[in-house]
Amino acid sequence: MLSSFLWFKLVCSQGWCHHLRIYAGQVLKQRSDWIPTFCCAGQREDVYRVVKAFTERGERIGPEATRFVQYLVREFERNGAKLTQTKKKEMEKLKSLIDDLNLKYIQNMNDFTKFLLLSEEELAGMPLEFLKDLEETDGKRKVLLTGYYVTPILEHCKVGSTRKQIAVAYGQKGGNQNVAILEKLVQIRHRLARLLGYSNYSDFAIEPRMPMTSRKVLEFLEEMSEQLSDLANRELTVLKELKMKEEGDAQFGMEDLLYYMKRGEQHKVDLDIGEIKRYFPVKLVISGMLKMFQDLFALRFEEIKDVEVWHDTVRLFSVWDASSSDLLGYFFLDIFSREGKYDHTCVVALQNGCMCSNGSRKVPVAVLLSQCPKEFDGNSALLRFPEVVRIFHEFSHVVHHISNRATFSRFSSLRLEGDFAEIPSLLLENWCYESISLKMMSGFYQDITKSVSTEACQSLKRRRDMFAGLKLKQEILLCLVDQIIHTSENVDIDELIKDLHPKVILGIPLLEGTSPASCFPRIAVGYDAVCYSYIWSEVFAADLFATKFKDDLLNQHAGLRFRNKVLAPGGSKGPLEIITDYLGREPSLQPFIQSRTRNAL
Template sequence: MSTSLKGTTRKRVAVAYGRRCGDTNLLILENLVQLRHKLARLLGYSNYADYVIEPRMAKTSAKVFEFLEDISAGLTDLANKELAALKDLKKEEEGDSPFGIEDLLYYVKRADEEKFDLDFGTVKQYFPVNLVLSGIFKIFQDLFGLRFEEIADAEIWHCDVRLFSVWDFSSSELLGYFYLDVYFREGKYGHTCVLSLQNGSLSSNGERQIPVTLLLCQFRKEADGNPALLRFSEVVTLFHELGHVRTKLRIKPFIISPDGHSIESKEQSPGWNGMCETHSLHRSALVHHICNRASFARFSGLRVDSDFVEIPSQVLESWCYESMALKLISGFHQDITEPIKDEMCLALKKRRDSFSALKLKQEILLCLFDQIMHSSENVDSMELIKHLHPKVMLGLPMLEGTNPASSFPRFAIGYEAACYSRIWSEVFAADIFASKFQDGILNNYVGMLFRKKVLAPGGAREPFEILSDFLGREPSIQAYIERKTRNSLEWLEKTRIS
């Protein structure tokens, strides 16, 4: 749908795609929702959304609805301007045929290609893996006062794996360890994630148990004379991972000796029950895990509210769109003294928010559907999406016989009643970056405050208290709305399709 030149073809493909497994999946979804409501009532909640959201940062479904509606309303004017620009572009290319939801992908891509002279193949040449890693470590050192040291001859399970110790730069206190296993290989776990092997905590004798984590990525290794280079999206992912993603594993507590060899721990941390436990997959900061100073394992590492755990990593993503940071982590692979060009940095930053209001409207549509389905019983999912679609999507009708909810897996597994979490994290991360870091992305004073007030408490404090303490006020959606509006309008004003 993003490459077809003919509107009729795009529509046929969109309809066929939107109808796949429709009736079957919707029946399964509605049955799942009813069972979830039943579970919630057995536990004393009026509906499943209240059950899911109560332990999260948002606390209530009403707060989630308010949040989504405020974001949607704040971006409506911008979304209308973006849609008008796309309609004009379609009119130039296809005449007076009406603009449909099936045209969004194609014309957003066309508009981006017209505006941004950005070859991602060329951009990739400036991001050798090891150079990006060393650059990120330097940024984290300057910003958060962390020192990274690789441990030679460590006990590892594959020759590609590396082990690092992390130290406080000022006091030389050992803060934790992490393994890097970043290259793809057959038989390796196929996701990009951080496995939290051991949470930091205070042991029964008052000594601190050191956190240990593992970062898994799926980058392509140097082969046949081709250097190991990262796509820009992988650079963002790596920032977000060193910075991001974790699966909590239950293992026997252990420590790592200074020479990199594991030794079984004789002390069990508070909260350790020695039994098998299953944990859910979350995305969150490795730095968050290492810098956490909670006393109990139950509140340590990344054991924070599920709609808060993403925020520190989302904050760190912003460095990937700042010219100063990009130059610190880049270098042309044939001459690493040549950093990425200024015009590339600017294009990457502007492209981040191109047509962002329209894109976000589509996500808000599904988030609202998710909340309503899990807040009310006996909802007709087809009628609900028919009602929401034109209301949220600026009057664009839903394609006949399709239902986006039938092929949106987050409703079924993992994010039920919590699809709002990604937007929630992105919004408050934008507030933090704009308020505290925008004018000084390597400001050590602010970085250390962030480390102390946001990363260190873990789950021992309420997230709103953490953010309010750091910001000096309650978190706001305004910075997010302003960034999206500023960058997208600048694009629209400078392009011929304005």
């Protein structure tokens, strides 16, 4: 019931749904006692003792059931089931402190209201539309220090001193307060981990994930950094040459990276993003995407009409195996924007697939949420290309969820750890950059028979990979900081970043006056000790794509084998076991490095 109320709060905004949404909020507020009860279910000693006793009896129950019981034991113990009552209270206190500090860190960033007043000369190079959007004060433009304004200036402003001024001001967003909060957070996380029997917080956070240990993650990040150094050095040489031509003999700093990457992209990639958008009408993208997934994975989607849903723009589909005609599951498409609706693109599991005690199978159900524009006066609503990729990525999660054939609900595909759950979706993103598949989802809005050109498809891929080495180096730097502070005690985070920065970013020092630790929310909230996971997933996805799909994107035999070998098991087998079995060998870094090197310059 709790999840049902939260679901209605997420999607409902009008009519009876709006009233139910309000009612859901009232019930949750009135019955706030449900939430701690729900959250503490994983700490019940009586259940833990029964499960633990069962495992110690050593009964033969099959590999998936054994894995499920092992999961249960581990989750109980990670929730403090083995602790004394005194230590459990200490654990809850530490968790509460962590939650409070997380909130303060984010609030400090949200409360940051500083702005800069800049003249039009100082903003030379900025598009007229951007300047019009800025409030005018005493003959100058008021620039709020939010990503919405800062990123375009760092990408387009021709004045180096302005870029530096903006970068420094933005890099202080959380201030010394947030640095102190982050350092305190790290200390408390270490205390929590030690209380639960781990040597450091990183080992605690990574234990259920693919690498399993912090040492493995550090080795991975260091190897990635080393493998990318040659590419990143060549890219940096190009950027320095561009700066020399435009600004003369000036030192290259972090404030120059985005600007000269954009300049380099303009030199190398012939692509009009505004023009490209006109080839992606929403309905055509969705219909092409659905057809592609059906063809590739031997599925059949059937729309169910005349069914009661929470909004008249929501569509419901059943999913069938194209060969056996077995029902595999259902998904809702709730992709159009409306007031009061959750404003991100994501997938939510409404029901996990599993075997029931009577031998029948409960099929999975998912919903894809997005905020696509609606048609207006008969004009086709259009998607920006990043929105196309995002929807394609998230629908891949839907197919992963529906394809799951695990016995236990716990092994549902949408309950997998992030570094494994993202691999199929990142793999399938590649279809958005290949001509044969992208043409299936595109068509000029005034004449949909004219799909996006092959040259434009190639440019989109080139644009994705331009300066990949330098971009990844920046990401690796932050991932290394995340790992080091969560494996070591009493680290001065600002000093650590100053020391690591030139070592990882090819001699470029940290921009003086900035403090990345004050404005890096992923380390503080949600991705603490696991910032590595996105790069990790990209590496595995690149290997799968290069090995199995690159030369024949629409090969149904390969797609069906992927569905059965990788998507169907969910969490019922170890991720590395699944991927190694599918590849026929250990995964490799090289396909990822090669794919990014191919179009990087």
